Amino acid sequence: MTTATANTPEAVPGLDHIMQTGLAFWASKVLLSAVETEVFTELAKGPEDLPTLTGRLGLHPRGARDFLDSLVALGFLVREDGNYSNTPSTGLYLDKHKPSYVGGLLEMANHRLYRFWGGLTTALRTGLAQSEAAQGNDTFATLYADPARLKEFLRAMTGVSRGANTSIAARFPWAKYKTAADVGTAQGDLIVQVALANPHLSCIGFDLAEVAAVFEDYVESNGLSARVKFHGGSFFTDPLPKADVIMMGHILHDWNLDEKRMLVRKAYDAVPEGGAFVVYDSIIDDDRSKNAFGLMMSLNMLIETPGGFDYTGADCIGWMKEAGFRETRVEHLVGPDSMVVGIK
Numbered sequence: 001m002t003t004a005t006a007n008t009p010e011a012v013p014g015l016d017h018i019m020q021t022g023l024a025f026w027a028s029k030v031l032l033s034a035v036e037t038e039v040f041t042e043l044a045k046g047p048e049d050l051p052t053l054t055g056r057l058g059l060h061p062r063g064a065r066d067f068l069d070s071l072v073a074l075g076f077l078v079r080e081d082g083n084y085s086n087t088p089s090t091g092l093y094l095d096k097h098k099p100s101y102v103g104g105l106l107e108m109a110n111h112r113l114y115r116f117w118g119g120l121t122t123a124l125r126t127g128l129a130q131s132e133a134a135q136g137n138d139t140f141a142t143l144y145a146d147p148a149r150l151k152e153f154l155r156a157m158t159g160v161s162r163g164a165n166t167s168i169a170a171r172f173p174w175a176k177y178k179t180a181a182d183v184g185t186a187q188g189d190l191i192v193q194v195a196l197a198n199p200h201l202s203c204i205g206f207d208l209a210e211v212a213a214v215f216e217d218y219v220e221s222n223g224l225s226a227r228v229k230f231h232g233g234s235f236f237t238d239p240l241p242k243a244d245v246i247m248m249g250h251i252l253h254d255w256n257l258d259e260k261r262m263l264v265r266k267a268y269d270a271v272p273e274g275g276a277f278v279v280y281d282s283i284i285d286d287d288r289s290k291n292a293f294g295l296m297m298s299l300n301m302l303i304e305t306p307g308g309f310d311y312t313g314a315d316c317i318g319w320m321k322e323a324g325f326r327e328t329r330v331e332h333l334v335g336p337d338s339m340v341v342g343i344k
């Protein structure tokens, strides 16, 4: 066995990871443009050859072949005998006509975040948001001023949250409780999944009044209108609806420290003795060295909001204890998401 010295090739540190990450936006934008041009929705109808697909998608022939073959090489399409088709994953998750579609998040990433992240260095130097909030506008008011953007954002939230939502619906000890409210519910996927898995529960989705129609359509399409109601209001100016369990998914990370603490206190006031508060986000590991997605989500909050940031389980437990919750725990859900539970 030989020992590598500073001059032998084995001793040279790897470059691949640096280059792959540095140019990762190429792959990202290929996938986002494929969602935008509806490649996967088109191919869900059946395999197509290059000229047919180029024509149907409205692409210029110069880049079409490289674009589609890049999708093959990246593992998002397969090509057999010159015909392109979806993989099992892209056929399931990126065909707009399937209920399992999660492209809403990628549509939003393409229309908004891709551009805003171009300002990351500026955000790091100034501490200022680079999104619609850059002009001092309220992030949600600006998003919601345009009904198409409102719907895109709310559907995107369903896409990003579905895995955690089904996990909370299945794993939380719901049998102990009768009522649940999801605060900042968006389209309502969390409360819908909880209600579907727990027929004994009466449920509320709480959000800004503009969200009502999108929420109610979604609840109705799941056959839950009798048991899941919308409650319009602002969690800054209104009390939260009373319930045995209050949930907040991807809410605390939007706001600054004082606002976070205020929301935790409002949740404490809204639940009865023995009631529960369930917070979930891409909770950062306490050592802040492993959950890269959670850490970059926090940078996303820097880009998107005036004061938002993501946090560790220990941070959240601290705010819960300060509000008065007597028992707390952190439980991993799926992927980068964990929930923090406080019992009053």
Ligand SMILES: C[S@@+](CC[C@H](N)C(=O)[O-])C[C@H]1O[C@@H](n2cnc3c(N)ncnc32)[C@H](O)[C@@H]1O
Binding pocket: 140, 157, 158, 160, 161, 183, 184, 185, 186, 187, 206, 207, 208, 211, 233, 234, 235, 236, 248, 249, 250, 251, 254
């Ligand atoms: C990042 S989304 C999270 C949506 C959903 N809980 C999820 O995890 O998919 C934040 C939600 O908070 C809502 N929201 C923002 N400001 C609010 C306010 N002042 N009062 C009530 N809801 C608000 C937004 O409308 C949006 O639905």
